Amino acid sequence: MAEVLVLVEHTDGDVKKVTLELLTLARRLGEPSAVLIGSDSAPGVYDRAKAALAEHGAAKVYVTQDPEVSSYLTAPTAEVLAQLVEQSSPAAVLLASSTDGKEIAARLAVKTGSGVITDATDVAGEGGSPVAEQQVFGGSTIVRSKVGHGTPIITVRPNSTPPEAAPADATREDVTVTLSEAARGARITDRVVEEKGERPELSAAAIVVSGGRGVGSADKFSVIEALADSLGAAVGASRAVTDAGWYPHQHQVGQTGKTVSPQLYVAAGISGAIQHRAGMQTSKTIVAINKDPEAPIFELVDFGVVGDLHQVVPALTDEVTKRKA
Amino acid sequence: MNIVVCVKQVPDTWSEKRLNDEDNTLDRAATDPVMNEMDEYAVEEALRIKEMHGGEVTVLCMGPDAATETVRKSLSMGVDKAIHVLDEGLHGSDALATSLVLSAALGTLADSGGFDLVVLGSESSDARMSVVPAMLAERLGLPQLTFAKEVSIDAADGGGGTVTIKRLTDDGYQVIEASLPAVVSVVEKINEPRYPSFKGIMAAKKKPVDTKSLADLGVESADVGLGGAWSAVESFETAPPRQAGTIVTDEGDGASKLAEFLASKKFI
Numbered sequence: 001m002a003e004v005l006v007l008v009e010h011t012d013g014d015v016k017k018v019t020l021e022l023l024t025l026a027r028r029l030g031e032p033s034a035v036l037i038g039s040d041s042a043p044g045v046y047d048r049a050k051a052a053l054a055e056h057g058a059a060k061v062y063v064t065q066d067p068e069v070s071s072y073l074t075a076p077t078a079e080v081l082a083q084l085v086e087q088s089s090p091a092a093v094l095l096a097s098s099t100d101g102k103e104i105a106a107r108l109a110v111k112t113g114s115g116v117i118t119d120a121t122d123v124a125g126e127g128g129s130p131v132a133e134q135q136v137f138g139g140s141t142i143v144r145s146k147v148g149h150g151t152p153i154i155t156v157r158p159n160s161t162p163p164e165a166a167p168a169d170a171t172r173e174d175v176t177v178t179l180s181e182a183a184r185g186a187r188i189t190d191r192v193v194e195e196k197g198e199r200p201e202l203s204a205a206a207i208v209v210s211g212g213r214g215v216g217s218a219d220k221f222s223v224i225e226a227l228a229d230s231l232g233a234a235v236g237a238s239r240a241v242t243d244a245g246w247y248p249h250q251h252q253v254g255q256t257g258k259t260v261s262p263q264l265y266v267a268a269g270i271s272g273a274i275q276h277r278a279g280m281q282t283s284k285t286i287v288a289i290n291k292d293p294e295a296p297i298f299e300l301v302d303f304g305v306v307g308d309l310h311q312v313v314p315a316l317t318d319e320v321t322k323r324k325a
Numbered sequence: 326m327n328i329v330v331c332v333k334q335v336p337d338t339w340s341e342k343r344l345n346d347e348d349n350t351l352d353r354a355a356t357d358p359v360m361n362e363m364d365e366y367a368v369e370e371a372l373r374i375k376e377m378h379g380g381e382v383t384v385l386c387m388g389p390d391a392a393t394e395t396v397r398k399s400l401s402m403g404v405d406k407a408i409h410v411l412d413e414g415l416h417g418s419d420a421l422a423t424s425l426v427l428s429a430a431l432g433t434l435a436d437s438g439g440f441d442l443v444v445l446g447s448e449s450s451d452a453r454m455s456v457v458p459a460m461l462a463e464r465l466g467l468p469q470l471t472f473a474k475e476v477s478i479d480a481a482d483g484g485g486g487t488v489t490i491k492r493l494t495d496d497g498y499q500v501i502e503a504s505l506p507a508v509v510s511v512v513e514k515i516n517e518p519r520y521p522s523f524k525g526i527m528a529a530k531k532k533p534v535d536t537k538s539l540a541d542l543g544v545e546s547a548d549v550g551l552g553g554a555w556s557a558v559e560s561f562e563t564a565p566p567r568q569a570g571t572i573v574t575d576e577g578d579g580a581s582k583l584a585e586f587l588a589s590k591k592f593i
């Protein structure tokens with residue numbers, strides 16, 4: 001069976017859920033081989049990542065622990081993958097549709113003379129060549145595409161499929177790379193992680209509660225957090241909020257923020273501008289609280305309350321807490 | 326400092342988009358074209374860099390005849406000159422073809438002093454792929470500094486120098502450094518684009534626009550357009566429209582009605 005390369009996203013060997021989803025999809029196309037790139041500061045990534053990768057069907061794990069690879073932006077990783085594509089002629093390469101995942105895919109496509117599909121929401125293996133499904137125009141149109149040249153390179157959105165276990169060996173295979181001069185052009189000199197709380201991660205959460213300009217101030221954003229906590233939800237925000245500095249940027253939902261597709265999306269004090277919708281309109285159930293009955297967000301909702309969020313949201317938090325008790 | 330800024334013309338974000346039944350490409354006739362919003366930020370950043378370090382800003386746009394509007398808008402914002410790649414053969418080009426054409430067009434600048442910096446938007450609002458900047462950097466063999474929320478240039482005397490950006494990431498930001506020439510893409514956090522002034526609009530009419538065909542760039546038409554597309558739409562369907570939801574006006578009972586709805590959907 002042909003190999004399918006899956007680029008592992010991880011934090012020091014702690015494998016992200018999206019990678020387990022990719023391994024699950026990869027099994028439809030062939031035999032998954034995970035590609036694990038570790039940094040010098042965290043040796044032994046393979047030992048930490050092995051169990052999760054094995055459980056989800058990785059027959060092989062290609063490991064590079066060369067510190068140079070992670071010191072430069074995206075280009076070295078693309079070179080590692082290009083080398084593996086050359087070596088193993090895989091049926092496809094799957095990556096997460098993250099900022100880095102898409103850029104690595106882009107470079108790999110140029111390097112290997114292959115077609116690339118980004119933001120797939122499903123991958124099927126019809127007749128040996130993968131067919132990727134994408135939702136375009138804000139979820140209003142579903143498109144199925146095939147790559148016609150080279151090795152299909154596909155980036156898949158998080159939460160596209162539930163991870164399924166299918167134990168395999170996850171045999172280690174070390175990869176040595178010789179990076180080109182061009183790959184060492186853009187050096188990463190610092191990484192800054194802005195505060196990260198106890199709440200679920202936004203792009204993977206089952207429920208998201210977002211606040212917009214209608215919340216009024218940074219202080220008052222605690223009403224959004226309280227509702228999120230009562231529902232076990234992640235907190236999102238509109239750009240108006242992140243621009244005003246009421247809440248950190250990485251919580252922004254929308255065109256230039258995160259794309260979320262939770263079971264439930266709650267929008268409070270958000271008007272529903274097209275750029276905001278672009279990041280949330282494929283959510284399964286949408287509810288909104290807004291004092292303006294004409295707000296465009298109401299065109300999307302399953303349930304909407306026209307009212308002051310400062311009345312409705314705290315009362316809803318109480319109701320939820322009461323019902324859950 | 327010679328800066329090239331790549332701008333794309335896209336259908337207006339507010340207009341309804343659909344695919345053409347004949348060849349599964351975007352039906353551009355059905356929408357009002359505008360300059361890709363993110364590219365306004367790219368133009369603004371290029372102009373600010375020029376204002377600090379001197380030099381010239383060239384706008385590079387690949388697109389149909391109507392894209393002249395977008396080229397003109399860039400010129401009225403203050404860009405000095407334009408290259409418009411216009412060719413029938415480009416219809417249906419994907420990101421790989423776009424990056425090929427843009428890199429070929431940048432290649433033609435070598436005779437006129439080359440460039441120190443290429444600035445792009447980080448995403449086009451129609452394709453939404455965010456891949457063209459990385460592909461372009463790969464093709465040119467230049468450093469890629471993408472998703473910049475801040476750009477600073479340290480120009481050396483007599484050309485060259487370094488560029489440093491803060492790159493937005495999923496959980497914060499990275500600091501990225503490279504020597505010039507380099508490819509930079511920007512996010513909308515970076516600045517506030519200026520409006521073209523009346524003077525700017527008048528001046529734009531006299532600025533040079535160099536229109537290039539595929540042949541001028543030495544690009545084979547087989548490598549671009551629909552025929553050269555490296556992935557193809559097999560089928561598409563329109564998702565059923567969302568059913569109109571229930572909307573209630575809060576009269577002190579909004580929260581309990583909403584809670585009732587959430588309970589009926591088993592969220593609580």
Ligand SMILES: Cc1cc2nc3c(=O)[nH]c(=O)nc-3n(C[C@H](O)[C@H](O)[C@H](O)COP(=O)(O)OP(=O)(O)OC[C@H]3O[C@@H](n4cnc5c(N)ncnc54)[C@H](O)[C@@H]3O)c2cc1C
Binds near residue numbers: 215
């Ligand atoms: C290139 C580009 C990219 C962008 N990317 C994004 C993006 O990724 N994400 C994003 O969100 N935006 C994005 N935007 C911005 C977007 O266009 C809107 O400006 C933004 O979404 C508005 O945020 P908002 O809904 O919170 O604010 P507003 O549009 O000001 O809406 C506030 C709403 O709150 C309601 N309200 C006020 N007070 C109350 C109250 N007490 N109770 C209940 N309701 C109340 C009002 O009726 C109003 O509907 C982008 C814009 C551009 C140009």
Ligand SMILES: Nc1ncnc2c1ncn2[C@@H]1O[C@H](COP(=O)(O)O)[C@@H](O)[C@H]1O
Binds near residue numbers: 332334367385446458
């Ligand atoms: N046809 C084009 N002409 C000029 N620049 C383009 C074109 N297409 C894309 N770009 C640039 O590439 C960026 C990212 O586009 P995309 O990868 O399509 O999301 C845009 O913001 C533009 O700066």
